[in-house]
Amino acid sequence: MSASSVAVALVSAGLLAAPVALPTASPASPTTAAIVPCPHVTPPTIPPTPASPPRDAAAPVVGGAGLATTGLAAPAAVKAPPATSAQSWVVADLDTGAILGACDPHLRRRPASVQKLLLADTALPKLNPSQVVVATAADLKLPRVTSAVGMVVGGHYPVSTLWYGLLLESGNDAANALARVAGGSGGVPATIAAMNAEAHRLGADDTHAVTPSGLDAADQFTSAYDLALIARADFARPDFVRYDTALRFQWPAQPPRDPHGFQIQNENKLLTEYPGALGGKTGFTDQARHTYVGAAQRGGRRLVVTVMGAEIVPARAEKQGEALLNWGFGLPATASVGHLVTADEAARLHNPPSASGSHRPARVRVAPAGAGAFLDTRTPQVILGVVLLVLAVAGMSLMWRLRRGR
Structure with a gap:
């Protein structure tokens, strides 16, 4: 039986939850719209600063898909924001939480x-x-x-x-x-x-x-x-x-x-x-x-x-x-x-609910910090490995009992 077949069987049996979408974060679209540059004033000299870590394109965009840009995010048909020399900025409502506009909002920089x-x-x-x-x-x-x-x-x-x-x-x-x-x-x-x-x-x-x-x-x-x-x-x-x-x-x-x-x-x-x-x-x-x-x-x-x-x-x-x-x-x-x-x-x-209403298991880090590699305990390969391990232990137990019976 293949790993995908095991996964399908477990989903059908209700032992493995199918993934669900989250309303609080959106994946970056594979066909991203053209980036609108932020109104910018370029200083005469820009001192070098540390490189910003690249964002994982597969990760959900916290705050909504409209923020999945390295350029300007602004409502349609409004006056353009003022030009700044900032690399990134956000204007938000403290009470409602609405973000009114932003420039490269998830760019990571020194604080x-x-x-x-x-x-x-x-x-x-x-x-x-x-x-x-x-x-x-x-x-x-x-x-x-x-x-x-x-x-x-x-x-x-x-x-x-x-x-x-x-x-x-x-x-x-x-x-x-x-x-x-x-x-x-x-x-x-x-x-x-x-x-x-x-x-x-x-x-x-x-x-x-x-x-x-x-x-x-x-x-x-x-x-x-x-x-x-x-x-x-x-x-x-x-x-x-x-x-x-x-x-x-x-x-x-x-x-x-x-x-x-x-x-x-x-x-x-x-x-x-x-x-x-x-x-x-x-x-x-x-x-x-x-x-x-x-x-x-x-x-x-x-x-x-x-x-x-x-x-x-x-x-x-x-x-x-x-x-x-x-x-x-x-x-x-x-x-x-x-x-x-x-x-x-x-x-x-961080801990999204499954289709059955329970929470998905957290992912387990298997690489050194900074390597960016994770092993997801929900993957079919891991499930198949667990099934095979259980079968192997059961077989060894049966053989031990038969030998003891003799």
Whole structure:
């Protein structure tokens, strides 16, 4: 009997479920429509950045088939979006989850400091804001040129203070301290693992975190689509909004090294320059270039914009984000080219139901990480192997019994 015959027989007997389609993700069409280029401003010079991992064309497109493009995704018969220098961007509705427009939404790039939004989404529920953290030398072990709020070794900082340092000043020292404490006995590595688990839960499958702060690291990526998912989770939390929208904060004194303390200001200019601004996060590294996440409300709508791989032409990344927000607010409320999946939809995507209502078994990795090869436990070849193994064991048992009978 062939492997396919075994599979057919098991399906007929109800022992193997036939695959079903998912409403939350769509496979890329084999006859993909022509790619529409994104309106783009080309900078005079573009520094080299790490290559983006290619997307698996056979994998489902999270958020809908309309997002299966490396170019522009925009509703039909609407005004073209403004030109930017960004490599990718997304404009989405925070409340409905509708994606109003996008440019190469699933392109994977370095996140820079917008990675801190994933840290916040992961660690805010775990930490008591009044818990006092004692800064260590490891918290302050950072590259020579980096963003730091100015913690001192041995300083005592409430968790709430560290959140202000993280979101206003983009302090990488605060990121290290928060990740260390949130990880418990597992420290920073445990928080990194939790960040990746949270991204998976949200459906942010383009995301892989390696550092809590967003400092460049090999194999660390996210996408404009994933950042919109993460931002949506953050902006649903009142504590995040409270920290993120503060314009300034008095950093506490740490005598004798710092007897007076100092004031820090919010780096997100959207808050003071854009009517209806709700907050967000800026980011920059050499490998990521400029990244930005910003949200605003107007006319009863709350939109978020995510920008990746921008240069400071035609303007700063947050100004490019403002232009995209203006474009989004000018679209009809019904405009959509895809949607932000919910955590429930992501769960069905990761563990799709079978025709019988049960869940399909998870696939088993049989290759080293990064090799991209998987063995699916539902394949006919594996089923045939299991059947043959059972028959062989039964035959050996029968022979043993006959010999013992003699």
